[in-house]
Amino acid sequence: MTYCGNDCCKECNRLAECGGCEACKGHPFGGSCVAERSRDFARLKAQLIEDINDLNIEGLSVNDLYLLTGGYVNLAYQLPNGETVKFLNDNDVYLGNQIEKQNSERCYGVVASEEFILVCEYGCNGINPEIVLYAKR
Numbered sequence: 752m753t754y755c756g757n758d759c760c761k762e763c764n765r766l767a768e769c770g771g772c773e774a775c776k777g778h779p780f781g782g783s784c785v786a787e788r789s790r791d792f793a794r795l796k797a798q799l800i801e802d803i804n805d806l807n808i809e810g811l812s813v814n815d816l817y818l819l820t821g822g823y824v825n826l827a828y829q830l831p832n833g834e835t836v837k838f839l840n841d842n843d844v845y846l847g848n849q850i851e852k853q854n855s856e857r858c859y860g861v862v863a864s865e866e867f868i869l870v871c872e873y874g875c876n877g878i879n880p881e882i883v884l885y886a887k888r
């Protein structure tokens with residue numbers, strides 16, 4: 752059984768590590784899961800989709816968001832001073848999606864929770880990521 756009502760745990764390649772929602776009590780990999788924290792997960796997901804689409808970023812249209820581990824979506828962004836930083840926790844679970852940009856070899860990556868929305872763009876396999884928008888909610 753999952754807290755969010757989806758079969759996402761069955762699809763996770765790290766299921767054996769955490770054991771699923773019931774076994775880890777909603778804290779996979781020692782982190783926190785957006786589905787476990789939400790009192791109304793379906794409503795949160797729908798609101799995030801609406802909020803992302805309301806950003807009116809050219810070529811970005813989100814139809815669905817998926818539960819994704821931070822380690823999968825936590826890209827390192829290069830700052831103007833040459834340092835690289837990551838903004839997410841590898842052990843947390845977020846809502847996110849990848850959207851291909853038309854007529855481009857780059858994609859948009861969207862990661863969100865009840866606290867923030869992060870939109871980035873990157874090349875194949877996440878190379879050369881650039882932040883398009885980071886907004887607190």
